[in-house]
Amino acid sequence: MKKTTLIWMAVLAAIVLLVVWCVGRYNALVTEQENVEKAWGQVQTAYQGRAELVPQLVATAQGLVQGEDKVLTDVMEARAKATAITIDPTNITEENLALFQNAQNELTQALSRLMAVREAYPELKLNEQFGKLSDQLEGIQNRVTIARREFNECAQTYNTLVRRFPTNIIASMFGFDKRPYFEADEAAQQAPKVEFKFD
Template identity: 35%
Template sequence: MDWIMIIVTVIIVIFIVGTLIHMYNNLVGLRNRVKNSYSQIDVQLKRRNDLIPNLIETVKGYATHEKEVLEEVTKARTNIMNASSIEETSTADNQLTGALKSLFAVAENYPDLKANTNFQQLQTELSETEDKISYARQFYNDVVLKYNNTCQQFPSSILAKIFGFKIEEFFEASEAEKVVPEVKF
């Protein structure tokens, strides 16, 4: 009888240890996916930042008196390059998105610019990059949701607290981007 109790106890201990190892490894894997998905946003933001100087130079030739809009785009680009946290990156990204919208609105006033092949190519590449950034943000938020849920749900929440796993921030749109534009015909 004693051997049976010892064997049952060993099996229970092995099961508990195995479960704890699995939960810990799951938390580590999710945390790494959060970091990886955020770095994918960074890759796309860098790509966009690399395209912007070319776009600005192309627009400068046509819209020399639109200096304020060009400076706003340049400032927003600098802010995103200097951002050091998710919140700063999100804020700077929202500023840059707004500045680019203004830049494209200015371009509408210059038919020669709109017909310029370089401008059209840059506009297409930026549009594609914006789509990739949007997808990367969505993927990041999905991974953060899964990670945060795992950190907060029992019993993995106990392990998360013990080993210092912290809740991650979501990548959020600014209040200005949430406003529905008014369309008039």
């Protein structure tokens, strides 16, 4: 046995250690990526639930209000646009997400205009069916808020992992990209303020 053998052994041990480390990091990245995808699934489920509720809501409102056709058609149009955009969870990019978010925000706004109309029509406000549906809508909006927040949290954990040294080497080697975030869109999230005027 020579000194060189020893060196070779040390090199081999180092390589083995390196490979084990790489595998560990790679698996950690995969786990986090899956978490992001799962969180995205929740976001889409929440939005989908809302899209499914909208036709019932509009149908119920249609019989009860007159002269608010614009608001109702706006809601249906926004819904059609919003459901047209889905994103493959493995391919969430900044542009994709921006499109998705814009379409969904439009629906949010159209819906809040519909809810504002409610105040002007006592028969709509008192209608049990509509009340039930708007309770459900509120619940779904809550889920959307939470699903979005959880997606952002997962994306942040994942992005931190992707960008931090030395895991970023593994990430760039195997093509783990950064994931975009939902922008906090407080204006669209909040229900419209109903102003009382006392003239």
